[in-house]
Amino acid sequence: MAKRKTGRDVHGIVLLDKRLGVSSNQALQEVKRLFNANKAGHTGALDPLATGLLPLCFGEATKVSALMLDDDKRYLVTLQLGVMTDTGDSEGKVIAEMPVPALDNVRLRECLAGFVGEIEQVPPMYSALKHQGKKLYELAREGKTVERQARRIRIYELQLIEADIEHGRLTLDVSCSKGTYIRSLAEDIGHSLGSCASVTMLRRTAAGMFGIGQAHTLAELQAMNAEQLQQVLIALDQPLLGMPEIALTAEQAERIRQGQRIRVAEAAAERVRIYSPECFLGLGEISMDGKLAPKKLFHLDSQTA
DSSP, rough: OOOOOSSSSOOOEEEEEETTTTTHHHHHHHHHHTTTOOOEESOOOOOOTEEEEEEEEEEGGGGHHHHHSSSOEEEEEEETTTEEEESBBTTSEEEEEOOOOOOOOOHHHHHHHSEEEEEOOOOOSSSSSTTTTTHHHHHTTTTTOOOOOEEEEEEEEEEEEEGGGGGEEEEEEEEEEETTHHHHHHHHHHTTTTSSEEEEEEEEEEETTEEEEBBBBBHHTTTTTTTHHHHBBBOTTTGGTEEEEEEEOOOHHHHHHTTOOEEEESEEEEEEEEEOOOSEEEEEEEOOSSEEEEEOOOOOOOOOO
């Protein structure tokens, strides 16, 4: 027997400013209840220690979430030099303490410059990556450590915002590619400076085209009425605006809905946005023979206002 849906059909993206101390899933469920939505997901978890921008996808927008995982990110992070923990942040158990050598702003900026560009990074044990079907953080909690392959990531910018040299604290602004672990970056910076380091504060300030200034806290959302909550929803095609757009006639749109390929005048493209005269249909691909094929269609007829 099919499971009965509970809640409303809500389609769109909500930008949440996640508060400290809650998991991304807990934050998602809180907002999902506010909207009484029957389907929801997030686009890349933030640790309970982390705050900031967490895009939440509802209804048909959950089909976009996988694409948003590939977005570049930006973080504000504070490092405590001289302290290493098993988790890489202040929530973990201290496993090493090292003296912090004499530092100045020149030495710090030289160090940070060495991390800008394409670098290799070993993922931390406390991560959701899997080893033989089991998440690494589950193995870490069992006291196990497994070898992890280094992965190539890109650091676009790494700026020193504040340096409390006396107490060994650094605050950095990091712009990076997908797959970057800020805790691993912090540890690597600590080692490069001749010491060790762990994260004491982490705030995501941007994800793809979205910035923290567009986000709402849970308290702000809770204070809104139903109409205001509806206005908060961002159209699910917004994260896709960097792709080429194709407008179809009503007849062409119906053929695409039926899974048919149609001939178009546009040049071949890996991925395009498709629109009917009324709404956003989804994503398609134009082949070298000039035919558009549907790849991911969205069903928005059930949207509730």
